[in-house]
Amino acid sequence: MSLLAHRSGRAAALLAAALLASGCAKAEPTAATPGSSGSQARQQVATPSGPAGAGCTIQRYGTAAFDLKTAVVGFSQSEKEANPFRIAETQSIKDEAARLGIANLKTTNAQSQFSKQISDVQQLIAQGAQLLVIAPLNSDGWEPVLQQAAARKVPIITIDRKINARHCSDYLTFIGSDFVEQGRRAADQMIKALGGRGKVAILLGAPGNNVTTERTQGFKEQIAAKAPDIEITFEQTGEFAREKGQQVTEQLIQSNPDIDGIYAENDEMALGAVTALKGAGKKPGDVKIVSIDGTRGAVQGIVDGWLYAVVESNPRFGALAFETAQKFLDGEAVPEKVVIADREYDAANAADSLGQAY
Template sequence: MKSSLRLSATLTTLAALTLTGCANPEGGGSSGTGSGGQQTASAASGPTCTIEQYGATKVDFKNAVVGFSQSEAEANPFRITETQSITDEAQKLGVKLLKRNANSNLGQQVSDIQGLLAQGANLLVVAPLNSEGLQPALDAARAKHVPVVTIDRKLSSATPCKDYLTFIGSDFVEQGKRAAAQLVKATGGTGKVAILLGATGNNVTTDRTSGFKDYLAAQGKGLTVVAEQTGEFTREKGQSVTEQLLQAHPEITAVYAENDEMALGAVTAISGSGRKPGKDVKVVSVDGTRNAVQGIVDGTINGVVESNPRFGPLAMSTLRDFLSGKGIPNTVTIKDKEYDPGNAAAEVAGAY
């Protein structure tokens, strides 16, 4: 009973914080990068974890040093917005923030986290590069009794309330299903689909793929996947892979890109092939970047499922609640919106 009360209180606190200073948490806002709707917690799961159970050192949050480990270079809108959100929230709260960027190198991310600990970080926010491979860094944090909040990618074999405190992020399987639903609507439920897979080694790619395929399988065989290849979550690779797939499979009539950057690359490739993206070849993707939402307005993209990168408020409030003695659930799932031809023009200004 006590655990249930703590869980309810935590969800209420998380949801309330995301509304602060945000007139419309579902979208809208100013036009600057990273603006628009803040994250809201839609669900939490797993038992709660307290500071005593975790074995963390209790510190005054206002005097804490937060270390942030970013997995990839701020070279795409998601990473730019994610890092900026963490930075802005730390500044707003007056908390000292140390930042490191692993530039897509797993060994570097392990070293970065160990370096943040050596610099005196007593709270950590980590955006994992892969779902495996960070154990040495997690062990180093545990040895120093430093709690770790993971965001945007899950750790597969690590244990919550031991190796890390909680995961905050989207339901990636559901994102895949929602993208499939958009593609069914855009195509009328028939056609040949190419999947631009995300980077290997993380649950985002695995889950977005399984959700998408499971939805199509449940709909019957009207839409069939004829090709899939990794575009590594980059625009350049998304373009080159799409060019290859269109040559090898000229029957392709739809593309599912597991992030917006690959989708934008696919749009360029489709145009280069003499076909019209959004018409001859339907395109759906996941992220919710402004360029992709504008693509819906322009007619080159048919639908986008959001993956909200504005983790700053939820990550910081989670750490603050934890230090105050509240129980934190193992997983906090955020609520993501989606864009289609019916709302893109009205919502594009609030996309990141």
């Protein structure tokens, strides 16, 4: 892409966001070039948390302006980077920082240990971080970090999971997917797969965060509203992990051998479920699996017939996170939540879309 084209695209995106904030326009996901983390991240809908002008500004937050290129920026990853979502998420942050010339990006990984993530972020603050981008493991328990960040007026952007805290006091904004809507979309796919009738199991994500709660909420609400003849007969946490998803599905097959569908709240659990189904002698399509994430392995599972559909949860936050931070530093109001757009995969597009999965 030429520099002129890039600037034109960025200007258009900022203009659209400004119009939305003023109530003059409705935001729509924009087209993007597959494979580009920046273009993928710009597929967004900025969702103000209240009336126009109610967003968070640098003046309200009490932060002194600084130059992102020379600032110390801390990024805290929550989970082991064996999960493709986490690999793509971290790489997106690093790639965008490099593209923008941010010279002092410090990254940590909590290895799925919440106590370590708290100490990781505290250490980033002690090292002089002027901006924190956090992918939280849990939504609760952040008070020690929030107190230290507030004392130094360090803005916090959370990505992919929320923290339970006060907007524009404890944190600047949350950037992520609409998880309730993801659950609804997964339910729509399950209804289609089963013809509106059957028994369904839910492989729940990890407890203690909003992603699990909201994906479950959206799925159940949509099933109840649109397909009362679908019965949810089994629910158990697979902790967003492939091995645990396999173990839970093995138990499921023993206790519910007549199960018709499995809703996995992420792709790793779905792929674990596939392994369990294979071990039980099932054939592709015997049990309809719908999951959320959009990893390449899951999209390949659709091609191979083991998965029915996958709703993407876009991990490419880098461009959107730093663009939001820059808007804040430039004095613009930032909403409480910024929603990144998610695509969908099924038998009609999976083979042609493998290259766009992560």
